[in-house]
Amino acid sequence: MSELNLVLLGPPGSGKGTQGERLRDDLRLPYYATGDILRAAVRDETELGRTAKEYMDRGDLVPDEVIVGVIAERIDSEEAADGFILDGFPRTVPQAEALGAKLGELGRALTGVLLIDVSDEEVMRRLGGRRTCERNGHVFHVEFNPPEREGVCDIDGSPLIVRDDDKPEVIRKRLETYHSKTEPLVDHYNVQSLLRRIDGAAPPAEVADALSRTLATLRMEADEAV
Ligand SMILES: [Zn+2]
Numbered sequence: 632m633s634e635l636n637l638v639l640l641g642p643p644g645s646g647k648g649t650q651g652e653r654l655r656d657d658l659r660l661p662y663y664a665t666g667d668i669l670r671a672a673v674r675d676e677t678e679l680g681r682t683a684k685e686y687m688d689r690g691d692l693v694p695d696e697v698i699v700g701v702i703a704e705r706i707d708s709e710e711a712a713d714g715f716i717l718d719g720f721p722r723t724v725p726q727a728e729a730l731g732a733k734l735g736e737l738g739r740a741l742t743g744v745l746l747i748d749v750s751d752e753e754v755m756r757r758l759g760g761r762r763t764c765e766r767n768g769h770v771f772h773v774e775f776n777p778p779e780r781e782g783v784c785d786i787d788g789s790p791l792i793v794r795d796d797d798k799p800e801v802i803r804k805r806l807e808t809y810h811s812k813t814e815p816l817v818d819h820y821n822v823q824s825l826l827r828r829i830d831g832a833a834p835p836a837e838v839a840d841a842l843s844r845t846l847a848t849l850r851m852e853a854d855e856a857v
Contacts, residue, residue: 633853635660635714635846636706636739638721640816641747642809643802644754645831646838650747651718653839658846661710665702665720669693672701679704699729707737714742724815743849744820745842747831751806758802762791 635658641647648664655662672680673687679700686693698720706715721727734740749757760773764784771778771791778785795801820826827845831838 633850633856634712634739634742635850635853636734636742637714637716637846638741638744638820639716639718639747640744640813640820641831642749642751642754642813643805644758645747645749646835647718647747649835650838650842651716654716654842654846657843658714658716660714660716661705662716662718663702663705663720664718665698668705669698669701672704677701677704695723695726695729699726699733702730703733703737706734706739721816723812724819727816727819741820741825742853743827743845744816744825745845746817746826746828747838748828749831753832754806755799755802758797759799761794761797763794763797764789765792 637654637660639647639651639654651662651664654660669680669683673684674680679697683693683697683701686697702717702720705711721730731741756774757772760775762771762773762778762782763769764771764787766789767784767787769784769786769789770776771784778791782791783789784791817826827849829838829841829845833841
């Protein structure tokens with residue numbers, strides 16, 4: 632069977648992380664949330680991890696080639712022989728180009744890019760409605776999981792607050808970054824016929840079903856191409 636080399640894209644609040652973990656379990660493929668990979672490479676003191684750390688220690692951004700190198704270390708390993716799921720990278724077109732070049736060197740290519748599509752309004756509704764227990768971090772939602780008493784944690788009676796990350800102006804800023812930096816990736820991969828769009832506004836179980844169907848199609852196409 633051919634490889635399944637996947638990239639997950641989607642705005643904050645799209646449920647991408649949850650779906651990624653589900654795919655990891657269903658497909659038994661390694662799931663690389665790239666922030667974690669970078670931290671692990673630094674912790675394990677791989678050669679590239681040490682290079683990345685030099686930039687981080689200086690407070691500089693880690694260059695795309697270094698991040699791609701760190702990811703390639705993982706992709707070019709036994710655990711990813713049948714494929715992988717990337718989440719959080721690439722985030723920009725130059726990163727996508729660097730990733731494509733690196734995969735080419737390894738004699739591999741992406742099988743598909745899965746975009747979990749959610750409108751800005753829905754993101755605002757999902758993230759903006761979150762209320763977090765001040766003392767123990769229990770999470771509620773004004774609409775989807777309201778506490779019994781407004782503003783009070785059901786579990787320990789602590790006040791519920793809006794975390795900085797969930798404030799409307801912060802969510803709007805994250806969405807702006809997503810639209811300006813990441814959305815061009817959608818076109819980039821669409822031109823390469825790699826993009827598959829999944830409606831992320833549906834309930835999580837339906838999104839998961841849609842993803843499974845898309846993957847079955849991708850796999851069929853990839854097998855036919857071999
Ligand atoms: Zn609580």
